[in-house]
Amino acid sequence: MYPDRVVSGMRPTGSLHLGHYHGALKNWIRLQAEQPCLFFVADWHALTTHYDDPSIIEKAAWEMMVDWLAAGVDPSQATLFIQSRVPEHAELHLLLSMATPLGWLERVPAYRDRVDNLAPHEQATYGFLGYPLLQAADVLVYRASAVPVGEDQLPHVEMMREIARRFNYLYGKEPGFEQKAQDAVKKLGSKRARLYNELRTQYQQNGDDEALAQAKAMLDEAGSLSMIDRERLFGYLEGSRKLILVEPQAQLTATARLPGLDGGKMSKSGGNAIGLREDKAGVTQKVRTMPTDPARVRRTDPGEPARCPVWQFHQVYSDTPTQEWAARGCRSAGIGCLECKQPVIDAIVAELEPMQERAQPYLDDPSLVRAIVADGVDTARKLAQETMRDVREAMGLDYT
Ligand code: ATP
Ligand code: MG
Incomplete structure (x- = not known):
């Protein structure tokens, strides 16, 4: 229903290292030839830990972009941009925050870790608590289906899926949906309709993913349906009614967690990295x-x-x-x-x-990188604005 887009980002908080290359960039480079890809410098995310010393962020952002290009990210295939230049990320973050249970964020391992290990002069901030939700907005605003990241990001991608599902459940209401879905079931013909209803019940009552997959395969094969009826029946299966946001999947490389010089995860902040330069x-x-x-x-x-x-x-x-x-x-x-x-x-x-x-x-010529980013920001904004029109409409903020 939506194009299979790929979205990922990195925080400009220091130089890139081999972990970034093996854990994420290799997949970026592979996927850019196959699917539409959007890669962004996560400068707002850098502020979650560097709000008191933001002076390093801009320099790190340009350097990171050079490192991506050097590693093989191709601006003629992928869209490269800076998060804060696309304010739709922030708008979606704010709207999603209204319906996100606090407990979902408090349970995120990276948050627990930080709270448990705060230095005496540090404090837990609202921005840090909310950063996985901002990440969800970063990805959902493009309706991406794939997120190539390292292993440490898996809990965050899982939460994105829950956020998308909850949004579709709350706001994906089409007037008279139930009746329209049942009419569509009849159009399947009696044998298929019976099977569809059985599988739907199995999935909704027992969370049986096998039943869900079977029902979807059956719909894919049913030739007699119109596009719109097929979409309705897909939505009806899962209890959501209209897919406004898409649930993304994480994409890991073979080296989803590269160890550092000390054996722990190689990390910018860990002093255990080998830099790409x-x-x-x-x-x-x-x-x-x-x-x-x-x-x-x-x-x-x-x-x-x-x-x-x-x-x-x-x-x-x-x-x-x-x-x-x-x-x-x-x-x-x-x-x-x-x-x-x-x-x-x-x-x-x-x-x-x-x-x-x-x-x-x-x-030698930094204006090359600036031109790539200017183009990327334009492309990304147009895509994000399309999603936001649907999101505002679904939430009753349309005002036209
Ligand atoms: P920080 O210490 O500031 O969190 P970081 O080195 O963890 O820095 P991030 O910007 O948080 O870097 O991560 C960017 C991307 O690179 C993420 O997808 C992350 O999963 C991946 N990544 C980072 N370090 C590794 C590693 N050692 N192995 C595999 N993937 C990694
Ligand atoms: Mg990190």
Whole structure:
């Protein structure tokens, strides 16, 4: 019913690192060739943690855009823009906030984590509590069906789905819908109508997803229906009446959580990252000083790859023979840790070098990036405005 759009964003709070590349950008680059994609600099989200020191945000925003382009995001395929230039995100966030139960936000793991670990001078803010809802608005305002992100974002995407479902349930009312849906059921013919009703009951009473999928497949095959009746019957299945907002799905890469130099999640704020602009000397120094299996105190002590953060990098960067060489060498103390790290260093350097070359023209002429963003903002705004017209109408804020 709506085009299969892809939406994702990143916070301009520092330089991009390998986690961003393996966890998200790789999927952005894959999807941009297949579907309409919108990628945004989440500057309002940066304020949720940097409201007292917003001076870094603008510089980080332009640098991040260069890093995306350098990694292979293609502005002739994808729309690149800055969140705060599309105020429809904020309008949808405000409207969604009216019907979002406080408990949904308070239960978000990232919020719990922050509240439990506040430093003495920090406080929990309204903006931080609401940021998963702003994320929901960022995605729902484009009716996106896919959100390519890292694993840490899964609970947020799950909440987006609940928010969309709740919105459609509350506001997706078409006058006389029930009667119209039942008329459409009759048009299925008696055999299919009976099956449809059975499957609908099974789904609504027992939440049986299999029944839902079966009913949808049956509707897809039923040739006798008009488009509008088919849409009604899809909506009627799930109890919602008209799909104004679309429930998106997360899209993970094979490396949905890249560990950092210390074995925890690689993160901008964790001081454990290898940046996409790191040169050979920087990469070499960082990997060479990475901790390894604590059991390998001396070169002759055998180790266990499962306990070593470097092994996780081998799993991302090395082919099978190299992995076997590293695992065998570690368990038998046949190789030293520095030896084991070298193929990882070489692979990271080889991955980053072409990116750094591709970044150069944009660094030399920043007006190129500004033009890309200006175009992207125009495109994104038009799409967001279409959704907002339907949202306002559904909520009785039409005033025409
Ligand atoms: P911060 O510490 O400021 O939260 P971050 O490094 O977590 O920074 P974000 O801007 O929050 O970066 O994340 C942007 C995107 O990159 C998200 O989709 C996130 O899931 C993904 N991502 C970030 N770090 C990793 C990682 N280590 N592995 C896989 N994906 C990651
Ligand atoms: Mg993060």
